[in-house]
Amino acid sequence: MTQFPADTLKAVHDQQEVAIRTGSHPANAVTIWAVVSDDEVFVRSVRGPKGRWYRDLAKGGPAMLDVGGRQLAVQAVPATDPAAVDRASREYLRKYRASPYAQSMVQPHVLATTLRLEPR
Numbered sequence: 542m543t544q545f546p547a548d549t550l551k552a553v554h555d556q557q558e559v560a561i562r563t564g565s566h567p568a569n570a571v572t573i574w575a576v577v578s579d580d581e582v583f584v585r586s587v588r589g590p591k592g593r594w595y596r597d598l599a600k601g602g603p604a605m606l607d608v609g610g611r612q613l614a615v616q617a618v619p620a621t622d623p624a625a626v627d628r629a630s631r632e633y634l635r636k637y638r639a640s641p642y643a644q645s646m647v648q649p650h651v652l653a654t655t656l657r658l659e660p661r
Contacts, residue, residue: 543659545613550577552608554636560607563597570607574646575658576632583620583629586654587645595654603661617656626655 545553553559554577560570561584571594575584586592590599598604598617606613620626630647637643645651 544580545582545658545660549608549611549613550580550582552611553577553582553606556609557637561594561598562605562607563594564603565597566593567605574633574637575606575608576629576636578625578628578632581625582658583625583632584617584656584658585629585633585646585651587642587651589648589650589654592654595656598656599654606658614661615658616661617658620655620657625657626652629655 553575556575558572559575560572562570573584573594575582586595588595590596599619601616604615604617606615620629630652633646634643637646
């Protein structure tokens with residue numbers, strides 16, 4: 542597993558929202574939430590498997606993550622380890638606790654869309 546540098550992890554951790562552009566739809570940025578747990582970056586689709594960006598990324602395609610004005614080339618790996626999914630859930634609830642949508646990110650149909658991002 543390839544990790545992001547510490548300054549990138551901090552930027553993702555500090556940004557409330559990031560944008561993702563998939564290789565299939567490079568002109569269409571989608572605003573998403575991203576969290577950092579144990580030096581790993583996780584994303585999820587609030588729409589579950591219906592999310593277009595999620596479907597594109599889950600197929601193994603490339604993407605660009607826009608974080609605070611920086612564009613990062615990324616690839617996604619499904620987070621199938623229950624402990625990693627739980628860590629991501631805890632971080633979503635901590636980071637977005639003030640949002641009325643935080644609970645939406647930890648619903649059972651959303652958990653299966655947890656992806657770990659790696660530098661590409």
